[in-house]
Amino acid sequence: MARPRISVFIATSLDGFIATEAGGIEWLSTVEDEHGEDYGYGEFIADVDALVMGRKTYDMVAGFDPWPFEGKRVVVLSHRDLGPAPDGVERYEGPLALLVARLGDEGTRRIYLDGGEAIRQGLAEDMVDDMTLSRVPVMLGKGRPLFGPDVPYGRWQLLGSRHYPTGLVQATYRRLD
């Protein structure tokens, strides 16, 4: 089977954080749109077969009610037992490349790689095919950064960008081989 396409779809503050130091994402509410604008998320998630995320991200979304990934396969990269988990959630421990190959063998076509740690690992292993980055017009000063020193030098191709009345600027990039 072909290797699944690996996609990132994430929002950061203007200064590149995905959460406050305590993990807070309440600042994202500054771009909550009264008309229900979802910034392309619905279309994106509908095209995804499986999610791969780190443990911190899972522990955060596990508390969401309703569970946001109903009907999707969700793989959590973690060394520790997950405890009771929603249907479709599994734990994985091992090299990311092996997981991706296995998901591909099992029919996964497109993976949503989510959370800072998993995204940085995917970038470090040069496995991310495309990234949709949304910049929220808020400066946090401190927090949990999206990128980090293990991300290698690389050029990306801009596929498009747009901005929204809330001030969110979204750009989509494709890895340049």
Added chain:
Amino acid sequence: MARPRISVFIATSLDGFIATEAGGIEWLSTVEDEHGEDYGYGEFIADVDALVMGRKTYDMVAGFDPWPFEGKRVVVLSHRDLGPAPDGVERYEGPLALLVARLGDEGTRRIYLDGGEAIRQGLAEDMVDDMTLSRVPVMLGKGRPLFGPDVPYGRWQLLGSRHYPTGLVQATYRRLD
């Protein structure tokens, strides 16, 4: 006199760096445009009366030939003597707010605040009125960041964004009072 407007106009990598660890900006050449696109810089600099920059930025631009700020007043924030300097360059040591007030008294209408250190200081003192941020489609992994932990939490208003065939995405923000 009115306080001068303080503007930022700067490019970063996708991961938020303005230079490599060694201060290199050769990665900016990935968006050098064969048709001479200047990404609005000419229009911006023509509207600026004075530049305020930190010492690292000055030491870098001081080596440019020709001197890029001919005819502009350039104030370098530094504790150390500048040595021989182009016409119009002066050194300043003291609070940024006092400098800005003095420049305003002397007729400056708009200041171009340049370089990571000066920009972070301006943001920390809540003195930046607008920022034009250009994202170059390159990931550096490591380098000199534009923002930092002394930048306070704040919301910004998007004035507009556009992208270019080179993949550069530019957005302009205004401080929300």
